Amino acid sequence: MEKKFIVIPVLIILLFSTLSGCTKSETWGNAPDFTLKTLKGETITLSDFQGKVIILDLFGVDCPYCRAQMPILKQIYENYSDVVIISIDVYYYETEEYLQSFIDFIYEQYGISLDWYFGMDSDGSIGKTYVKNNGVPRLVIIDKKGNIKYEKSGYTSYSDLSAELEKYI
Amino acid sequence: MKYIKRHYIFSLLFITFILLISAFNVSGIPTVGNTTVKPAEPTLKSQVTITAVITGENITDVVLYVEECSSVLQTCFETHKTNMTKTDDNVYTGTVTLTRDETTYITYYFDITDDSGETTIQNSTAWVVNLKLDEENDNNGGTSNTGGDKGTPGFEILLVLTALFVFVLYYKIKR
Numbered sequence: 001m002e003k004k005f006i007v008i009p010v011l012i013i014l015l016f017s018t019l020s021g022c023t024k025s026e027t028w029g030n031a032p033d034f035t036l037k038t039l040k041g042e043t044i045t046l047s048d049f050q051g052k053v054i055i056l057d058l059f060g061v062d063c064p065y066c067r068a069q070m071p072i073l074k075q076i077y078e079n080y081s082d083v084v085i086i087s088i089d090v091y092y093y094e095t096e097e098y099l100q101s102f103i104d105f106i107y108e109q110y111g112i113s114l115d116w117y118f119g120m121d122s123d124g125s126i127g128k129t130y131v132k133n134n135g136v137p138r139l140v141i142i143d144k145k146g147n148i149k150y151e152k153s154g155y156t157s158y159s160d161l162s163a164e165l166e167k168y169i
Numbered sequence: 170m171k172y173i174k175r176h177y178i179f180s181l182l183f184i185t186f187i188l189l190i191s192a193f194n195v196s197g198i199p200t201v202g203n204t205t206v207k208p209a210e211p212t213l214k215s216q217v218t219i220t221a222v223i224t225g226e227n228i229t230d231v232v233l234y235v236e237e238c239s240s241v242l243q244t245c246f247e248t249h250k251t252n253m254t255k256t257d258d259n260v261y262t263g264t265v266t267l268t269r270d271e272t273t274y275i276t277y278y279f280d281i282t283d284d285s286g287e288t289t290i291q292n293s294t295a296w297v298v299n300l301k302l303d304e305e306n307d308n309n310g311g312t313s314n315t316g317g318d319k320g321t322p323g324f325e326i327l328l329v330l331t332a333l334f335v336f337v338l339y340y341k342i343k344r
Binding site: 060062063064065066091093134135136137138153154155 | 280
């Protein structure tokens, strides 16, 4: 009788620890997690978007190919409502004001509103992790489980990007 | 008459005031004039010296940014940052060393800080300089109709001689 009282709680504890271990390994894949303060003042964490396909757009306002990439991302944003787009300015010397003026400029000149998440890589850590020694724009596609599935530096066309996205949606 | 005279003086004062304000503003905003790049056609991983004539009131600091880009890869790499030194009246010079193998052109621009409210001006205009790439790189992806083994003189003669030899051999066997 006494043995039963010991064995059952031990089994329950073991079961819970195993289950929690399993869920932990399924929580997030190999995409390094980070927290970003957006231009709208929100604080977002990459792993919060678990269950959704994410496009990380690592860019710099002063990079011409990064600017050219914006209308493509806008098309993706409009045509793939379930995809989360996070654009991060990885040029350490650019400021939030500068980034905001760029967004305003794109809207005023071309009528394109860049509505998705925008933020600054203020300490350079995101750029170090995701851009490494490559150039910008750098697009990274992270699948619903948090695994990096696609990485490319350089301007990417809509057809190429949407074809890549289709694999993980 | 007295009223007209007073009116005239006020108008004159007003115009002078406006002119003074505009003159003050023009001289207050730092502007970038002529810029020169040495060498004019930089090579990969070389040192580039950029000189600029910058005019403005109370300029305290000029920072030069040079960005390496590739038109082939449609991407941009590191941005080099250096403080420019004042070498003459309104003349600032800065040198950076290019680091990438893939670069086809560079862009540069200036951050100018003056002491009036610590205003920093980020120039929206970037100057572009194409790199001088070696011939091997220049020919990459290009088309060329010259050169090649088939263009070697005597190649056609060899074919004719072989045909002649085969013909003679065939003729002799038949006889």
